[in-house]
Amino acid sequence: MIRATALVRRADLASGEIVDRIVLDHGDRHRRRMAMRGVGGLAFLLDLAEPAVLDDGDALRLEDGRLVWVEAAPERLLEIRAPSAHALKRLIWHIGNRHVPAEIGEDALWIAHDHVLAAMVEGLGGSATPVERPFRPEAGAYAGGHAHPADHAHGDGPAHGHHHGHHHGHPHG
Structure with a gap:
């Protein structure tokens, strides 16, 4: 099974082939290692070096360089x-x-x-x-790592257009 070994933050996502997307609720966006299946059917193993919060708009880099888009579920x-x-x-x-x-x-x-x-x-x-x-709750004072404030600002970079509250135009199948 192909592994996703790197998390690419939305702000750092300049280019790459997005081949599928995962839609995860708040609880499932706090992970390190887990078998996953994208909406389009791509099966992969999330295998990060340490636990991370997968934020809406981030991507997971597969071993072959392709990307899987992370979307926060309503x-x-x-x-x-x-x-x-x-x-x-x-x-x-x-x-x-x-x-x-x-x-x-x-x-x-x-x-x-x-x-x-x-x-x-x-x-x-x-x-x-x-x-x-x-749902994007505060990470907590002792959580460490990536905090994601509720009133954050995202610039739409060259990788894609993105606005909260609607469907992303990324691959489904």
């Missing part, structure tokens, strides 16, 4: 908002106090869908709206 989340910046900070503190993975944006917070936390947020004056979108 997940069922809660989008949490508050009437003021201070109120949002309070909600972030309460959610963080429960050690729940969270993606923090400029004026919203996203967590995995949880009816108990939704009720808590609403009880504290915020809103918790169910949404479906890729």
Whole structure:
């Protein structure tokens, strides 16, 4: 079985033949070694030297130099908002106090869908709206490696055009 031995970050992806894509949820984007199958059917072994977070828009380099595109799968989340910046900070503190993975944006917070936390947020004056979108939680202070802030900016480089929230035009079959 062919191996994927290198992770190429989106910012470093200048060229290469993209031969397939993998669509992974948040939990499956934290890997080192795992058998995988692309959407187009390409079977390969992810075999990185150390665990890594595979971010939306990154690619895995196969031993023969070809690339497999990484796409973040939409997940069922809660989008949490508050009437003021201070109120949002309070909600972030309460959610963080429960050690729940969270993606923090400029004026919203996203967590995995949880009816108990939704009720808590609403009880504290915020809103918790169910949404479906890729989940990119904070890596954590002790996670090391690659952090990927929620309000990151991606420049569209020469490799491909890319915008969050829609399908990529990469190979399917």
